[in-house]
Amino acid sequence: MKAEEFEPRIVAFLCKWCSSAGSDLAGVSRMEYPANVVPIQVMCSGSVSPLYIFSAFNRGADGVLVSGCHPGDCHYIKGNFYARRRLNMVKKLLEYVGLEPERFQMSWVSAAEGTKYTQIIKDFVKELKPLGPQTKLRRTR
Amino acid sequence: MAKIEDLKEEARKLLREGKVKYIIGYGVGSNGCMANPVFIKRPEDVDVLIWDPTCVHNLTRFLVDEKRRKAKEKQPDTRPVGIIVKGCDSRAIVVLLQEKFIDRKDVYILGVSCENAGVMDEKKLAKKLGAKRPRKIELGNKGQFIISTAEGKIEVPAAEILAERCLECKANFPVIFDVMSGDKTKRILEKPYGSIEQIEKLSPEERWNFWKAELDKCIRCYACRSVCPMCYCDECVVDSINMAVTPDTTAEEKADKTKWIQRSAEFSENFVYHMVRAIHLGGRCIDCGECERACPLDIPLRFLNKKLEREARELFGYEVGFDDSQPALISCFKDSDPEDFIR
């Protein structure tokens, strides 16, 4: 499939208090971004288990995004700090086994950063398109 | 120089005085020259204990069984278990203590130092010997291995047949013990991560092809997790039996349980299994190399764990297996943790 036709499928884990709210704000402000991302709202980025990320790729996600509150802004005081550690390890591991680094990303998006959220999604989709479909980890059949 | 006699003496004493339930150690095996785990209950059996470069096993794995057994007993025998540990094994005990899986009073630790050597690698040895069959292997006093074969004795510099992990060992003597035999000789590592650097330096695509080929081979016999002292979970998260069943759990609920991976030993599923295991061992693996040794298809699993060991150290300054009072890698953080990868 040619890169320009290819529409990456992205799963985004958004924390309820910052990133999901930020994404809501993007909506309220009628900003536009590609429809490739399907959001899953979690309570806190700290609750995103590595299992979610492996599982998403296993089910054929072309990209996975985890987004939480900025350090210090976590609604649960420090959940995002644990997420930062845990998911850094996951990222390093996935790169080590040869998955394209672009496919797994993490961001801090506050409830006030609708613009930032929009930009992140635009960039993410832009970076994934040239890579084509993620077939490495995907369950075949 | 570590002497098994010292340990035997101590072991005999412990058993005679009933200070320990039994002693987990190494004995002569029946498969070539390799040692076997032995479990000694009577002082008169202590003589079967051996210590030589074929004592590769991480015996702390059997503390997991011991805990399960104890949990089932009506009036559990609360005496400690005596166990012989090398440097790496002792770090496993540290982590087990750190994670409160065992209590210090549950174990009587008979430490033995690998000094300047370590344990041998069966495959390297076989290559070295060709057709010859090893009968016995000893550590010579010049840090060389003395291999007795039917065709006579051969001397080999330890480094040539040492297990890779021993060449990258952080502390080749026990870091925790009740008694210890041998000296705390610290080997200077010029390349503590040599083995994984050969993979790190590959291009992403080459790395991918490498791991694809390796994990394709996996038949999911689960020897890696079964032999691992850190894989002490009663049920592994990737096993779909992983759910609490009560008398009123409905059939629908039973059918509707999390299946992170499917039973088929196919790459996609093998991959998730090995990634989950690697991540779960991040900041916990003490590099005893057992998973890799046990793997019947020689998948280089150590490379996964060693990589995360390195990241834990370089990203978070986290050293595994030296301090049982520190929190686990993922249950603590620093404000200064790197976030260059975050947008």
Next chain:
Amino acid sequence: MKRTGVFICHCGINIAGTVDVKKVAQELSQHAGVVHAEDYVYMCSDPGQNLIIQAVKDKKLDHVVVACCSPNLHETTFRNASKAAGLNAFRCEIANIREQCSWVHKDRAKATQKATKITKSTVEKVRRNESLEALSVPVTRRALVIGGGIAGIQASLDLANSGYEVILVERSPSIGGHMIQLSETFPTLDCSQCILTPKMVEVSKHPKIKLMTYSEVQDISGYVGNFKVKILKKPTYVDKDKCNLCDECTKVCPIVVPNEFDLGLTGRRAIYIPFPQAIPASYTLDIKACPGLLPIACGKCADVCDVKAIDYDMKPQIIEEDVGAIIVATGYDLYDKENMAEYGFGKIPDVLDGLQFERLCSASGPTKGQILRPSDKKEPKEVVFIQCSGSRDPENHCAYCSKICCMYTAKHAMLYKHHVHDGQAYIFYIDIRSGGKGYEEFVQRAVEEDGVLYLRGKVSKVFEENGKVKVWGVDTLTGKHIEIAADMVVLAQAMRPSQGAQELAKKLKLAMDKDGFLAEAHPKLRPVESVTAGLFLAGAAQAPKDIPEAVAQASGAAAKAITILSQERLYHAPTVARVFTNLCTGCGMCVQVCPYDAIALKDGKVEVNEVLCEGCGTCSATCLRSAIQVKNLSQHQVHEMINACLGG
């Protein structure tokens, strides 16, 4: 087989404009376990809600998904509707296809596809939800107020007058805070002490207020409605009930140390009363200054005390109190002059900060209200006031505006002129910020009636030169270099969170902003609440404020606290962590990560205190065996949502 109903809202054209709602409904009707799917123009309208209630009854639905706007808006609406239809509230979930879909996409086909996925994943989630009832706990109907400044005093009085017991904790020997040090207050110029002392007295006499001065909060545990507080009561070595304020002790005390109340402009004895109207009215023996009690090195004060009020054996006490709500009013300190390299590091005796100048003006001050400069006790004829000293200077000092300096500097200049009619007051300023009732008029009055000279520009250097304080500056309006040989300089120092507030904030698990001020739960909509339930903020601890603002926020905080204290029981979301005991190995990692200390180890397994748990789920991501998971957002549910998102 679960029977789920799906309801897709057009939201007029807000959703239907970009999302083909009919198609979504049709797709969903084919989704396994969905037995009813329909769309309607406004689901949140009464007829819309009735559609849901009717369908639940007719089709025997056991789960409901409403695909509409963000759950933050109408989740409650639709959960109540489901309740009205006889379902448990948690059997209803919202699929956000407006803010996160129709409003951000133009391509109709793609938006529709995405809306379908979002809705499907919500179906997969809701059908695995369990019925839950809100948790409830009894409330301890008492409050703790930390800080005895004007904000703390106001909050305490409001709470007490509403009939709730209050424990007011103040770390210094007397309440009153910085306000009691002030001479007059802007814009009315009425005497600060005159308006504050009545409130202080009211506090001390109030039957509902338990005043604990010379005390500090040491530790806090528990949760909203049921906090346990440990308070350290430092020994004053004086029994305030016996003390008759005869003041004999200070006369004999050989030790003199700088007097905090006068900011070091005067001295005090080791045994002292901070100021005449101190509350409680009693003396305190400053043990750091005293030659010592073990063994008693001097003992003069005890000797002269006829009423035997002095008790050298007084020991520190830890007092435990149960409260339901806490108001934090720890106030501010001035940014230390010693940080001001350009203004002589506070080493020049005649360079004062705002509070010192207040003392100079104050009738009860070191000079009994005469303005005399510290160095030679002469009346200064030329005084330079420098605004934004340490404020609005991100490179070297504080980035923020301390807000009150413009006003009090105007006040200072004015007071100076009232005392020294032939004197000249200069004010260096960057901007004049005089927003507030009567504020601008006040500034004008300073200029017009009292001839205060405002110079727009920053002072580059202040230094001593033959008995004068030289001030170099630039008037940015004329561009002229200005040099003034002043007799005295007054720096409007920036406001900082008070000393030790940070440590306290950590104990209380309060978030702080980058400057160390306490963070409110929402900058606009929840300005007096902290991120931790049951803890409220008042006064300058949260941000620089003047008195009326501090008082207003204090009353607001009190009112917020009352919303808790006035309840019999408190309700708490039941979507909390649950332990699968058969999988737990008791490694305790979850215990370590829990931000609320809601998890504890008990004989080899962990237990969740459901009232403490906020359901963040960090524990579940940490647990290596998925042995702890959040109700109605289990890993299994997320797993199924992932599948649905990826169209499989």
Next chain:
Amino acid sequence: MEKILLKKTLPQWVKQLASYTVFCPKKDKEERWNYTEIDHEGIDLNFLNTTVPPKKILFPQKEIFLEFIKTDESNQETLEIREVLPEKKATVIFGVRPCDARAAWLLDKVFSGEFTDPYYWIRRNQTVLVGLACHVPPSENCFCPSVEGSPFSEEGLDILITDLGDKYFVKSLTKKGEQLIRAAKQLFQDPQPEDLKKVKTIRAESVKKINRQLKDARAVSSKLKGLFESPLWDEESMSCIRCGICTYLCPSCHCFDISDEVESASPLKGNRVRTWDTCQFPDFTMHSSGHNPRPEKASRLRQRLFHKFQYFVETHGQFQCVGCGRCISLCPVGIDIIRVLERVNEHGK
């Protein structure tokens, strides 16, 4: 039919078998032998034995039984089921060790009888097993004679090849075998008497070279019965780590699990698959109630040995062990089936 084939012409023979998929042991980069699909140049019978037995071809670790699709249009459920049978392709496996072939012969017994297993038999019938007799034991732990096999046993094979140095002695044992030889008959000559003599001596030699043995296996088998409750199992299983190596890599172990692997929940779509399973996994006997009748590794080790040396003997008259020694060589903790059975011999009456 007995023939002689010159070693150098072996590739030409394989070339004639273009219509077959051909497997033969190849070294992977970890230097383990592994059955790999090859072309005629790849053929090479100079190997020891593979880690994974040829059972992986006759009884693959994953076998799809059927596909199902369930659509659910507003309560109109329709369930569509399609049987999936193994792909038809004639196959030859070169270099099957007699023990592994014997294991296949045991599997034949398991998968026939009252219920014949179509999946197994389709693969079995389309596969020709070309065996290679063992000059020297391929493994330190070979003990086939002790369990009624031999380095040149013929059960389960279609052809048995014996290496005579520069040539092979090729004996066909079935029609399938003969066809294979006929496919290139010009390459084969009839054996000379000295060839036959050489075969005899080699065979006599080869048995002697085997250095492990289990005395009187039949007696062991009859003694097992009395030892069901023996403490022996606890002692011997102390070091067991409950992994699946001994069984997954056993040429004659054949336990499996059947599960539905769902591709998509809606519409419900997936496969019913058979995968290898092993009595050594704790969840092998786990009931859906959570109860597990074989919770201890002792009972699982006992099960393994009882199955191989008692139950199987009762039902099929044979040991379900062919003495390949894989479980001994590959066990990470040195559990040695011979040693355990010797202890059974001592204990039992």
